[in-house]
Amino acid sequence: MTLDLLLTRWAPGFLLLLARCGGMVALGPVFGSANLPPMLRAGLAGALAVLLTPLLATHSMVLPSSGPALVAALLGELLIGAVLGLAVRFLFAGIGMAGELAAVQMGVGMPAALDPHFMTQVTAVNFLLDQVAIMAFLSVGGHHAILSALAQSVILVPPLTVAFGGSSAEFLLGLFGASLLLALRLAAPVTAAMLATMATLGLLNRIAPQVNVFMVSFALTLGVGLLVLLAALPMMGVVMAASFEQLPATLLTLLARLRHGI
Numbered sequence: 001m002t003l004d005l006l007l008t009r010w011a012p013g014f015l016l017l018l019a020r021c022g023g024m025v026a027l028g029p030v031f032g033s034a035n036l037p038p039m040l041r042a043g044l045a046g047a048l049a050v051l052l053t054p055l056l057a058t059h060s061m062v063l064p065s066s067g068p069a070l071v072a073a074l075l076g077e078l079l080i081g082a083v084l085g086l087a088v089r090f091l092f093a094g095i096g097m098a099g100e101l102a103a104v105q106m107g108v109g110m111p112a113a114l115d116p117h118f119m120t121q122v123t124a125v126n127f128l129l130d131q132v133a134i135m136a137f138l139s140v141g142g143h144h145a146i147l148s149a150l151a152q153s154v155i156l157v158p159p160l161t162v163a164f165g166g167s168s169a170e171f172l173l174g175l176f177g178a179s180l181l182l183a184l185r186l187a188a189p190v191t192a193a194m195l196a197t198m199a200t201l202g203l204l205n206r207i208a209p210q211v212n213v214f215m216v217s218f219a220l221t222l223g224v225g226l227l228v229l230l231a232a233l234p235m236m237g238v239v240m241a242a243s244f245e246q247l248p249a250t251l252l253t254l255l256a257r258l259r260h261g262i
Contacts, residue, residue: 030137
């Protein structure tokens, strides 16, 4: 392979796919974790672009000659990768919301720590559910689903064919709504237990006014919440795994929408 052939045939496709893979790595869960050094994430995006470039062997890639057109093309590819990563990130956002709901009702919503995965302040309950979600994600092959969707996107939505039609944006809004429903499902056991605990404390306050219910409630809500959370954790893992198992079909539907525009 001559240098001229490498620069004219393979380099344009690699550059465009590098932008697409970079968008997926930046926003995709696990791949975009801040625990990974920036150089490693950049190297991962470059390695994925190298592996996917041969899929463009039947396509003739010609980069735009003008600077603004080239920037627009790269931004379009970056946006496609970001959309793929964002679709999966919504599931983790729903799990994070479930952790926040449970933590607030248990009375541990104020103390927070930095989550290096998403670089946000999270509670201990949120961090626990996030780790369970990562294990469930990897155990059902969620990372394989993302990589497979990225490879399929090269065939279904080749570089320089991105359009803006709003179809995939509407689909992403639906995924965000599904993440809210997932958050409510995961937080339901702790929510029900806290409602029962509050009702019991209210009844105790009426029956025995001399009892300092306000002081008792701190330890009681925390203890009951932890017990219910630990008991429901296996069920939560099953729900998370079931959601991640739907990723291949979800991402394939998203790719079909991307063919008609972002």
